Amino acid sequence: MNTLHNAIGPAPYLRQPQTAVEEEIHYAIGNGLLGKFLAARTSHGICAIMFGDDEEVLVTELARGFPKAKCILSDHALQELLTEINTVMAWPEYRLSQPLDIGGTSFQQQVWQALLEIPAGATASYQDIANRLGKPDAVRAVAGACAANLLALAIPCHRVIRQDGDISGYRWGVQRKQALLQREAQA
Template sequence: MAKAKAIDADFAWRAFLARDRTHDGQFVGAVKTTGIYCKPSCPVRHPKRENVCFYATAAEAKAAGYRACLRCRPDDIARDDVAVVSALKLLAAEEPMGLEQLAAAVGYAPHHFHRLFKRATGVTPAEYARGLRAGRAEEALAANGRVTDAIYDAGYSGPSRFYAATKGRLGMTPSAWKNGGAGAVIRWAVVETSLGSMLVAATDKGICRLSFDEDETELQRRFPAATIEQGGDALAELVNGAVAAVENPANMPELPLDIAGTVFQQAVWKELQRIPTGETRTYAEIAAAVGKPKAVRAAGSANGANNVAVLIPCHRVIRTDGSLGGYAYGLDRKEKLLRAERNAV
C-alpha cells in the first residue's frame, strides 16, 4: 500500500482560514464533529481547530469514513481540472470558439465554466484566446514575416480584426513591432527617488518601461528604430505618478501601461497586481494562482520579464523558504521596497 502523503497541518489550517483557492486539490480538511471533508476554499463557517484533521486526497478522507461536503463539492476538483485542460487544448486550435460552444464541449454551463476557467488561469476564455492569437502574430512579426501574412497565419479573419484586438496589447503598430519600434515615439525621463535613479519611459498609450539605474541607452537597445525623445509635458504626469508609487506605496496611483507579453506572462502580471500592499507571495503560490502549480520556474521567468517595476510589483514575490529570491535591480532595493510597504499599511 502506498504511503500517505504527509500534510503540514499548520500550513493547511492557515489555507482554510484564508479560504485560499490556490490550495484546492492539494489537500482536504475533515471535520470530526460533522463527518464531512472540504476543500480549503469552502465558504462554510470554520469549525474549531481541534475538530479538524487533514488528508492529502479526498480518497484518503473517504477511506477514513468522511463524506464530501455538499457546499464546496471537493470531489469535483479533478473533473474541473480536466475540463480546463481540455478547454486549453480546444482554444489552442486556430478556429475561434465562443464561450457557449467551449463550455458545451467540456460539459459545463457557460456561466459556471467562465468562472471556473478564470479562477484556474487568471484570465477569461475570451482573453486567453485573444492572447494566443496575438502571441502568434507577435512571433510571426518578430520573425520578419509580412504583416498581412502574420495576421492570417495567427487566425484573424482580416486586418481590421487584428488591429482592433491588438490595439491595447502591442502598444505600437504591427509594423513598428516588427521593425524595432519604427514609427513609434517613446518619451523618457530619469528622476531621483529614495530608491535611486529611476527611468520612466512611455508611448502615447502609457508607461512601457520603469526601471532603475538605466537611461535612454536601454530604450535604444530595445527599440532601435523608434523615435526616442527626452521629456515632454505629457510624460510629466506619468513621471509624477511613478514617483508617487515608489514613495507612497499604500496610495499607489493607477497609471496607464503599454506592455505586451504571452498569455502566461499576462496572467502572472495580473496576479502580481492582486497582491495587497505590505504582503508577499511565493513563486509557487503565483504559479498555483494562475492554474500552473508545476510551472514555478516559468512563473519566476514571467516575474523577471516585467518591464514596469513597482507598478507591476514583482518585488512582492519571494521564495518558499522566506528568502528574497532575485530582483533585477538588486536585493537591497527589493528589501527597501518591501520594508516601505510594510510600514505604509
C-alpha cells in the first residue's frame, strides 16, 4: 500500500511528472482566508491547489504545470471542493476527503511524504527533511521539491522552514506561509 494513503485519506493516484498528463483538468477559482486560490482536478483526483492574487496568473500557472492538459473552467462542478479547501484553511486539522492526483518524481514524492508526517502546528527544516530521507546533502533538492508542490495545504510545504528557524520562501508568498503557520499554531 502506498504510504501517502494513511496521511491524506483516500488513496492518491500517483503519476509521472505533471508534464506527462494529457487529459482534461477542471478548475475553479475560490476566495478564502488567504485570498484567491485555484483548485483543479483530473479524473483521478485533486491535482492542484494554488494561491495567488490574480486569477489569470493562477490559470497561467496551472497551464504551465500541465502543458499537455486541456484546462476547463468548472466553477459549479467544483463548488464542493472549493468549500472543502476553505474548511482546511479555517481548521488546519481537517483533511481533504477527496483523492489526490499526485505527480512528481520519485524523490519529490518522498519529500512530500515526509512533509505529510509533520503535524499541524509543527515545523521542520529543509535539513531535517533531507536527514529523514537519509540524504543529508540533498537540502537544495528538498527545497526544490517543496517549490514544485502544486498541492498547497494538501501537501504542507508551508511547514518547512530554514535551519535557523526563519521562514524562507514559499511558492505562494511568505505572508501566506506565515499566516498558515500562525493559524496552525493556534489550533
